[in-house]
Amino acid sequence: MKDVRKNIRDLTNNEKQNYIQAVKALKAKISPITGRSIYDEYVLWHSLATQNADPTDPIGFRNSAHAGPAFTAWHRYYLYRFEKQLQKVVPGLTIPYWDWTEDTNDPFNSPLWAADFMGGNGDPQDNNVVKTGPFAVDLWTTINIDGTTKGGLQRQFGQLTSGIPSQADVNLAIGETPYDSSPWNFESSPSHRNRLEGFLAPDGSFAQLHNQAHVWVGGDMVNVNISPNDPVFFIHHCNVDRVWAIWQDKNPTQGYLPTGEGPSGHNLYDLMYPWNGKATKLKAKPVDVLNYKKLGYTYV
Numbered sequence: 001m002k003d004v005r006k007n008i009r010d011l012t013n014n015e016k017q018n019y020i021q022a023v024k025a026l027k028a029k030i031s032p033i034t035g036r037s038i039y040d041e042y043v044l045w046h047s048l049a050t051q052n053a054d055p056t057d058p059i060g061f062r063n064s065a066h067a068g069p070a071f072t073a074w075h076r077y078y079l080y081r082f083e084k085q086l087q088k089v090v091p092g093l094t095i096p097y098w099d100w101t102e103d104t105n106d107p108f109n110s111p112l113w114a115a116d117f118m119g120g121n122g123d124p125q126d127n128n129v130v131k132t133g134p135f136a137v138d139l140w141t142t143i144n145i146d147g148t149t150k151g152g153l154q155r156q157f158g159q160l161t162s163g164i165p166s167q168a169d170v171n172l173a174i175g176e177t178p179y180d181s182s183p184w185n186f187e188s189s190p191s192h193r194n195r196l197e198g199f200l201a202p203d204g205s206f207a208q209l210h211n212q213a214h215v216w217v218g219g220d221m222v223n224v225n226i227s228p229n230d231p232v233f234f235i236h237h238c239n240v241d242r243v244w245a246i247w248q249d250k251n252p253t254q255g256y257l258p259t260g261e262g263p264s265g266h267n268l269y270d271l272m273y274p275w276n277g278k279a280t281k282l283k284a285k286p287v288d289v290l291n292y293k294k295l296g297y298t299y300v
């Protein structure tokens with residue numbers, strides 16, 4: 001039996017409730033190893049990877065999880081682990097995905113932002129703090145990169161970019177080969193990874209696909225160090241993972257690159273920081289996560 005990751009539009013009310021309940025349970029649950037909230041551990045892992053800038057990148061922008069080949073693999077492992085944690089609360093629960101293309105024409109009114117799901121926009125009169133839904137200011141707190149409390153979740157829909165990805169954008173990413181190319185950073189082209197990550201926007205804005213949806217939501221989501229503070233992070237990244245999975249299925253002869261000549265932490269057999277057995281006890285390499293079906297899940 002595989003875990004089935006569903007479209008947010010196909011969730012029953014009960015499934016939505018279970019998802020919210022499980023996310024909140026992870027926020028409340030304390031890790032016996034670190035003494036921190038399990039949810040906040042995930043925020044900090046993302047922060048650790050983001051702060052681990054790669055000095056070998058001539059542009060100085062690549063880090064362990066972004067603007068480099070491991071972008072897709074890092075986030076796939078991250079979501080996989082997070083989903084396992086959710087399943088400890090609600091057995092069989094999976095992360096749903098936000099297919100942006102169904103909301104391209106009207107992102108403000110996506111069912112994602114329903115009061116019984118992710119809640120709505122931030123309050124522009126009050127520092128863009130979210131005041132509706134299960135993650136409203138009195139019900140959810142966010143953290144800074146040092147783990148201290150930051151306050152209410154922030155969102156600023158459509159202020160920093162006007163739109164979210166379209167079907168044409170997604171088709172472009174699905175049609176682009178190879179997987180990645182030198183110089184293995186945000187200038188790589190052609191590159192499925194860089195196209196999907198969203199640095200190849202035609203207007204040079206760096207805000208296409210994955211990046212654009214982060215920027216459109218704004219607030220916590222646009223602060224790459226702590227973007228998982230917003231629970232929508234996982235639902236957004238589930239769709240990024242899904243698009244990569246579609247690309248993989250369509251291009252079975254196009255493998256992960258680089259296999260060994262790229263930057264440290266990004267090659268097929270490199271350990272991905274902080275899952276190097278030192279920064280955390282975990283160990284994960286891109287090669288471990290290429291086959292999503294082997295990880296035990298599928299998309300409908």
Ligand SMILES: [Cu+2]
Nearest residue numbers: 046065066075
């Ligand atoms: Cu990320």
